[in-house]
Amino acid sequence: MQDDVLMGYERFMNPSLARTYRFMGLDHAEETGEGAIVIDDRGERFLDLSGGYGVFAQGYRHPRILAAAHQQLDRMPLSSRVLVSPQQVALAERLAALTPGDLTYSFFCNSGAEAVEAALKIARGSTGRRTLVATVGAFHGKTYGALSVSGRELYQRPFQPLVPDVRHVPYGDLDALRQVMSEDVAAVIVEPIQGEGGIVVPPDDYLPGIRRLCDQFGSAMIVDEVQTGIGHTGWLFAVEYSGVVPDLLCLAKALGGGVMPIGAVVGRPWVWRVFxxxxxxxSSTFGGNPLAARVALEALNVTVEERLPERARELGAWLMPQLMRLKDRYPEVLAEVRGRGLMVGLEFRQAGYAGMVMAELFARHILAVYTLNNERVIRLLPPLVITQSQLQEAVGALEAAIAAVDAVKEDLRPETDES
Ligand SMILES: Cc1ncc(COP(=O)(O)O)c(C=O)c1O
Incomplete structure (x- = not known):
């Protein structure tokens, strides 16, 4: 049965992806999930530490979010787009209340990349300028605009020419940013913590410094919270940690409560003049459809009422020293542990070590994946409803996995960096 699914990938979807799944031993077909657990079609249970790359902040199939989906599904799932939509308004109003400062207006779409596309267009349109400044190692999605401001050549090379007038500067480096700022800069786009770049936490003065430079040059500050947003970092929005109010805030992933795809960009009044x-x-035909909007509103309410950001902060404070202990014990395998709340990166000495740890964890029925732009880093982004005993179990499994790598590390081939 499960091999049939991979055969289907091979024959009808993406043969190369099928080979990758096989090579990594990921030959289990998902059937359902609950809380922090994914269950395959043979009833085997997996503890999910990657949380669908940040989608399942509220856990798999949260009952309140599912109930909201069922209600809306039976009433009006998609919009006529001629009559106005109360579900969109309710979500936009809630976002205006929850996002910092005078972030007021929302545009809804269906994914993270679309939220980034919208933000880039709004920034250029509202400033009348061309240049977009982005950061090395960034990941903003794979549509043309989002890809152009992402920071890894591997994904860009075959698709040139990309969107013009994009400059990349090293992440976390305000001096480098200052050097490219000018009165032609429409926007600076940045993640508060680089997710796919390898869970890179910038210095505390970084976001405030970008804010100041954008103010000085009249540029829009776009903060991409597609991965950090909705609680994982211990704040509903990671920018809250820095006290900075961006001009455009991109959201997706966990905004859909693990039930519906939805993206949003929330903007301050001055950038909205483009409309x-x-x-x-x-505009977008499906963007902010009633089903997705109703689900997203419930996802936000659940996140706030169940105090999931606070939970991420508390569990993260418990987890971090456990992981540091592993780093101290196996310094030749595990080079660094970093993150905020329950968004944590484990940087291994070699990509091969990270790969073997992933496989060892999988053998222990734990899901964890490396970051797209840095294969030496395994990212922990679990559902925020994960329990402390589940995290304890994960730490035990990680220790066993790292010990297994440590025992054979001399035999593992050194990495080759293809990018
Ligand atoms: C920070 C960030 N922005 C944008 C995206 C793209 O989102 P999507 O895959 O929904 O297009 C991602 C996806 O991982 C992301 O992490």
Whole structure:
């Protein structure tokens, strides 16, 4: 049965992806999930430490979010787009209340990349400028605009030419940013913590410094919280940690409560002037459909009422010293542990070590994956409803996995960096 699914990938979808799944031993077909657990079609249970790359902050199939979905599904799942949508308004109003400062207006779409596309267009349109400044190692999605501001050549090379007038600067480096700022910069786009770049936490003065430079040059500050947003870092939005109010805030992933795909960009009034020229200057047929909007509102309510950001902070404070202990014990395998709340990166000395740890964890029925732009880093982004005893179990499994790598590390081939 499960091999049939991989055969289907091979024959009808992506043969190369099928080979990758096989090579990594990921030959289990998912059937359902609950809380922090995914269950395959043979009833085997897996503890999910990657949380669908940040989608399942509220856990798999949260009962309140599912109930909201069922209600809306039976009433009006998609929009006529001619009559107005109360579900969109309710979500936009909630986002305006929950996001910092005067972030007021929301545009809804269906994914993280689309939220980034919208933000880039709104920034260029509202400033009348061309240049977009982004960071090395960033990941903003794989559509053309989002890909152009992402920071890994591997994903860009075959698709040139990309969107023009994009400059990349090293992440976390305000001096480098200062050097490229000018009155032609429409926007600086940045993740508060680089997710796919390897869970890279910038210095505390980084976001405030970007804010100041954007103010000085009249550029829009776009913060991409597609991965950090909705609680994982111990704050509902990671920017809250820095006290900074961006001009455009991109959301997706956990905004959909693990039930529906939805993306959003929330903006301050001055950037929204781009819509004055034409209210439909940017739009999406499915974006903010009633089903997704109703689900996202419930996801936000659950996140706030169940105090999931606080939970991430507390569990993260418990987890971090456990992981540091592993680093101290196996310094030749595990080079660094970093993160905030329950967004944590484990950086291994070699990509091969990270790969073997992933396989060892999988053999112990634990799901954890490396980050897309840095294969030496395994990212922990579990559902925030994970229990402390589940985390304890994960730490035990990680220790066993790292010990297994330590025992054979001399035999593992050194990495080759293809990017
Ligand atoms: C920070 C960030 N931005 C944008 C995206 C793209 O989101 P999507 O895959 O929904 O297009 C991702 C996806 O991982 C992300 O981590």
């Amino acid at each position: 004055e020229e034409s209210p439909l200057i940017h």
